[in-house]
Amino acid sequence: MPNQLIHETSPYLLQHAHNPVDWYPWGEAALQKAKTENKPILVSIGYSACHWCHVMERESFENKQIAGLMNEHLVCIKVDREERPDVDAIYMESLQAMGVRGGWPLNVFLMPDAQPFYGGTYFPPQNWANLVVSIKRAFDENYGKLQESAQGFTQNMLFKESEKYGLQAEEELTFTEEELVTIFNRIRADFDYEKGGMNRAPKFPMPSIWKFLLRYYAVTQDERALQHISLTLDRLCLGGIYDILGGGWTRYSTDEDWKVPHFEKMLYDNGQLVSLYAEAYALTKDHLYKEKVTQTIKWLAREMTSPENGFYSALDADSEGEEGKFYIWSKKEIDYLLAEKSNEFCEAFAISEAGNWEHGNNILHLEERLWAIDNTQWNKLFAQLLAQRETRIRPGLDDKILCSWNGLMLKGLIDAYRYINEPEFLRLALANARFLQEKMTLKVLTEDGKEARGLWHNYKNGKATLIAYLEDYASVIDAYTALYQVTFDEQWLKEAEMLTDYTIANFYDAEDEFFYFTDSEGEQLIARKKEIFDNVIPASNSIMAANLYQLGLILDRQDFVAISKKMLGKMKKLVLTETQWLTNWATLATQMAKPMAEVAIVGKDLQQVRAILDETYAPNKVYIGTQESSDLPLLQNRNAKSTETMIYVCFDKICQLPTADISKALELMK
Incomplete structure (x- = not known):
């Protein structure tokens, strides 16, 4: 029998709809059940392309004995972190406050009032079964101590960002070129000068770091920045983390060589990387960057675009229950397909009988460019392998459509058109912008009766169900502002302005001078968070600050410019000291330095x-x-x-x- 998730639209939740665990979606029914039955709550958070989420499901949530323990002792809630980033952010922060390194699957235990008291990430099946029993025993025997601990973790989340980080703005915001050099030097200390990127593993693409370096170079002409951009972007697109056959970047590299990917492909990575490589092409005129942008957009159109012109969220890492199976090769397959060209190909890609990865499998990965030989010849070999790969069982597709990620990809298409001038890129961009305008925009009335624009967060099967978060407004406003600047069609500028006015009215905290992540009209959780630190996706506040500055100049809206400068002014001290996690703020600083x-x-x-x-x-x-x-x-x-x-x-x-x-x-x- 299916559980309560059977009525959901999220592919991740539907993957769990036939587990023997009596899963509930996040909502009043589950929260009320916990209060009525006085049981601890398990909130288990993941996403459809998450490999270890699938592993834990197979090992524990499909195990009838373990499921029986969970059903007896807990009220179990499954959350798609991509649909509910607000819920994910709260319980991820609580986990980190407990001294546990965050990740997914994220499993957090709550009191019946939804306050967290314990959590972790992946657990092997026996450990998980033991933990469930221990949680219920502690709940029954030490209720008062757990409640006190939960209240402490919750209280920690209620401090405003200005108070938490000691943020104070200067009277008048300035950024000098010398301060930009200071920012660059702080990032440079952690460069991997041999293999590109930052000096750590696993390696994530981190587009906002390299975008800052591009903009920093444009201001300072510091050749050290350009050298590291070139090294990093080359290594990021020569295979392994990049799908050299089909196009598109995977989520991250598990090693320091960019060789072994975590094979899922996420829309948000690819949108930002298309923007980054398009800008890098504008600066360097390097044909390799143009080629990767073009190939990735072809992949987007071929595999990730809905009939209504929305962009799907992700492709799974797994197929046939095995990570990366769709993308890897045995030498025997290569020899058969490429015949007399096989030796040359295998030498270039270090392919062997033993495999360059594990279990005799090979990942297509290059250390150097292949320009020594006619590129047309290599493309023919790639086409042969791609044709064979298309006959394999495909990875799962997460076909929900998220407003924020569509905004990032729309901006990527616009930047690609802007710098490569390919009309097809603009056609795809306009089709997606109209989709967002028609299917993911809602008309609302302000208190004085004027029409305003709001957004939906998600869309699937012809309907949207969740009102948008700050990340949705930030990325769509950015994209619409960019679309105006290549089409000069003022409807996109008006849309951007209306969405910005709505965001200020419904998200802005005038006291703290940052934007909340959730709409004032949205569901009230145990805390209302703000997102100020840039990560793989830049913080929604840093994107909004840049939007306000650009729109303020274009529209002569000095109120927009003033908010932007206040936001960056309060972040300036952190930008200069904690630079690596604030590089999108630093990019805005390059615009204000000159x-x-x-x-x-x-x-x-x-x-x-x-x-x-x-x-x-x-x-x-x-x-x-x-x-x-x-x-x-x-x-x-x-x-x-x-x-x-x-x-x-x-x-x-x-x-x-x-x-x-x-x-x-x-x-x-x-």
């Missing part, structure tokens, strides 16, 4: 002019444009008056004389 160019383009050829301007990498600018006329503040009294398309370069609303000469405009932008 004046931001406001580039207005007026005339019928504005699209072509924008494209030519973007052939030169100069990220510290915003675009505003119209073919004829516009009511936007920076375009007022700037109507098209001749056959020439004119470019106005302004700094802080003070403009140089207009020019039709693109090279002169580029000089003015410096």
Whole structure:
């Protein structure tokens, strides 16, 4: 018999719907059951592409004896961390407060009032069975002590970020070039100078670190930054962590060589990495980066796009119950498929009978580029292997659609179009933006009766069920603002402004001067958290701070700019000292260290002019444009008056004389 998860839409929850564990989704029914029966709650959190989540399910949650213990002693709740990042954030923080290293599966035990008292990650089956019994015994025999401990962990989460980290803004925010060098030197201390990335394993791509280095180089021309960007981006796309046959990056490398991936592919990684490689191509004109962007977008269109033009969340690491089986090769297979070309291929990729991984299997991984031989020849060999791989049983697809991750991928497509100028990239971007506009946007009325825009967090089977979090607003506003700057279609700018106004009204804590992660209209949990530290995905507050700065300049909304500067001002001390986890904030600092160019383009050829301007990498600018006329503040009294398309370069609303000469405009932008 299925359990209570059978009515859910999340693929992760549905994977557990036929477990003998009497799972409930997070919600009032389960929380009330715990209070009525006075039982401890287990909140078990994971996601569909999580390998160890699958292992624990097979070993423990599908075991009838262990499930019987769980059903007898606990109220069991399953949570998809991607659908409920608010729940995940609270109980992950509580686990870390207990002195336990976080990860997934995340298993936390709560009192009936949902306050946490103990937790961990993966447990082997016998350990898990023993723990369940011990938890119930402690609950029965030491209820008062557990309640006191739980209240302590909860109280720790109620401090505001400013209080917790001693954050105070300077009277007037400044960032100097010398301070940017300080930030760079702090990150540089942990570089892996031989293999790229940071000096640790496992290795995550961490796009915001390398984006900061690109922007830092644009300001300072520090060759050390460019050298490490090039080393890292080369190693990130030469196989192993990158799917050299089908395109797309996997979640992380388990080793320091970028060789052995954790094989799941996540939309959020690929959206950010497409942006990163597109920017790197704009700077270096390195064909390898353009090739990987193009191949990854083809993978996105082929495997990750719904009929309605939403982007799916993830591809699993496992197929046929085995991690990576879809992606790995035996030498025998390679010899059969490539025939007389096999020796050359196996030598290049270090493929052997014994295997370059485990159990005689080989991962396609390169240390060096293959440019010594005609690349067309290699592409033919890749195509042969890809065709064979397509006949295998595929990894599971997590086909839920998340607003925040779609925003990251939409921004990736826009950056790819901006710097590579491939029309298909813009077509995909517009199709996805319209999907977000039509299926994941809700109209709401403000207190004064005006229409505002809100968002949904998730979408599947034709419906959205959860109101959006700050991460959704942050990434979609960023994408819409970027989409305006390549299309000059003002509907996207208006959408971005309306969503920003909604976010300020419903998420902003004026006292703490940061944004809450959850909507004031949303479910009230035991704590209302804020996200300020950048990780594999940048903090939603750092993305919002950058959005407010850009939109404030484009729309002349000084209230937006003021909030942005207050946010960065309060973070400045941490940015200078804890840099590695604040690199998206540091990227915003690069925009404030030098004046931001406001580039207005007026005339019928504005699209072509924008494209030519973007052939030169100069990220510290915003675009505003119209073919004829516009009511936007920076375009007022700037109507098209001749056959020439004119470019106005302004700094802080003070403009140089207009020019039709693109090279002169580029000089003015410096």
